Amino acid sequence: MSPQVLYVVGAVVALALIVEMVRRRTLREKYAVLWTAVGVVVLVVGLAPGLLTAAADLLGVEVPANLLFFVASLTLLLVSVQQSAELGRLEERTRTLAERCAELGAEVRRLQDDAPGADDRRRRGTDPGP
Amino acid sequence: MPALTPRDVPAREGGRAADVLVVVPAWNEAAALPATLAEIRAGVPDADVVVVDDGSTDGTARAARDAGATVLELPFNLGVGGAVRAGYRYALRRGYAVAVQVDADGQHDPADVPRLVAALDSADVVVGARFADRRDFETSRTRRSAMVVLAAVVSRIAGTRLTDTTSGFKAVGPRALAFYAANFPAEYLGDTVEALVIGARAGLVVTQVPVQMRPRRAGAPSQRPWRAGLYLGRAVVALVMALVRRRVPAGEVAFP
DSSP states (O other): OOHHHHHHHHHHHHHHHHHHHHHTTOSOHHHHHHHHHHHHHHHHHHHOHHHHHHHHHHHTOSSHHHHHHHHHHHHHHHHHHHHHHHHHHHHHHHHHHHHHHHHHHHHHHHHHHHSTTHHHHHHHTOOOOO | OOOOOGGGSOOOTTTOOOSEEEEEEESSOTTTHHHHHHHHHHHOTTSEEEEEEESOSSSHHHHHHHTTOEEEEESSOOHHHHHHHHHHHHHHHHTOSEEEEOOTTSOBOGGGHHHHHHHGGGOSEEEEEOOTTGGGOOOOHHHHHHHHHHHHHHHHHHTSOOSOTTOOOEEEOHHHHHHHHHHOOOSTTIIIIIHHHHHHHTTOOEEEEEOOBOOOSSSOOSOOGGGHHHHHHHHHHHHHHHHHSOOOOTTSOOOO
16 A cells, blocks of 8 residues: 555545534634645645655655655644644633633622612522622 | 723722722632731721632632622632732722732731831832741741742842842832733742742832741641742743743733
8 A cells, every 4th residue: 555545545534524623613713724724735745746755855855754744743833832822822811801700790799789778688688699 | 902000090989998909819718818807907907908719619708708808709710920910900990009919828917018018109019028037937948048049130130139039928009000910920930020020120110128927827838848949940930931021111001
């Protein structure tokens, strides 16, 4: 079996997975585009191995597969760095929301306490609380 | 949202009764909190108090409310940095001029708060520095040497002599309050070392006032001697991060 078959099968499986995940709305558009592009590149390399060899020759890489590994690792590295940044941004937003939520909770309680009849409700035990 | 400065946020009816807000970050401190709050009220009767319940599971919020404090209840644990920033944001929105951070466990003597606030006349950030009297404050030697090294580096950056850069006992004036409400670090040790470094680099004037440390009232200390090495490592990371990050000048801040 030629390794090209493996590439093609791998790429088709990956692309099918991406499409299905987009359909189920578990993958946002921006990530779907990225991974589809990666899948298409793998598919092209699988269908036309000459491209890889030509690119390797052009760049002076003796073993074409090494070029593939290099590009693949670099792509994955960049993607995970981007995701780390995204995660950090999300953590910061979560933190801000948590703080705001706490602030508003305190505000609601103060308004409840100031509202007319608050003492009566508390005495009767019908104060809904926070 | 545009930048908020204390000037833009007028004091509201029923919201603010004082110029000074004492911010008490509390994580599972229900046992120690009532006594600490009583002391704060005795030590600084003119100040308002807000307890930031940092996702506690032991009824800290209830204990604080029963003791008459306003409580900001965070829905999950954010760490000291998150809790303090929540307190600072509350202070800024309510128009307080000064916020003072006091630990819930009773290590900080609220009687020192007026001295910290008084020192804000000539500074933006005042640190209550321990080790003024080392006999009553127990730390391992490794940890203490780590703190000495940290203090030396941060002092250089801040352009003033600081002997205790990991103290959580701090007072901030209006300029620092606006800056930190937008830029208070959430990372481990971010609330101490990193906060001082980014503040100093932003042009805030930092100074210190010696204070006595007291033993914790309840609960386990959050730092153990054998962790000194790890602590130093993380402190260095916090320091390097603070120095590498792009400088944000105070006064050009906005927070969402």
